[in-house]
Amino acid sequence: xxxxxxxxxxxxxxxxxxxxxxxxxxxxxxxxxxxxxxxxxxxxxxxxxxxxxxxxxxxxxxxxxxxxxxxxx
Numbered sequence: 447x448x449x450x451x452x453x454x455x456x457x458x459x460x461x462x463x464x465x466x467x468x469x470x471x472x473x474x475x476x477x478x479x480x481x482x483x484x485x486x487x488x489x490x491x492x493x494x495x496x497x498x499x500x501x502x503x504x505x506x507x508x509x510x511x512x513x514x515x516x517x518x519x
Contacts, residue, residue: 462488469494470503480505480516491517 455464469487472478478486484494495505 466497467501470498470501473498474503 453464455461466487466489469478469483472486473480473483480491480494484491487494487497489497498505
């Protein structure tokens with residue numbers, strides 16, 4: 447089931463930035479997989495992984511097999 451969330455952002459925060467930050471945080475907390483978080487943020491998995499690094503988050507919780515499986519989904 448997909449749920450929708452509506453929030454009011456201050457003018458200095460863009461909606462795309464807020465979606466990305468939410469996706470990163472939910473991924474870091476283990477609530478979303480890499481693919482789910484990438485989709486929520488509106489990015490491909492590879493771009494989302496780059497953005498994780500640029501925002502101080504990592505993909506390192508995956509072992510090599512899990513990461514390979516996630517990238518091939």
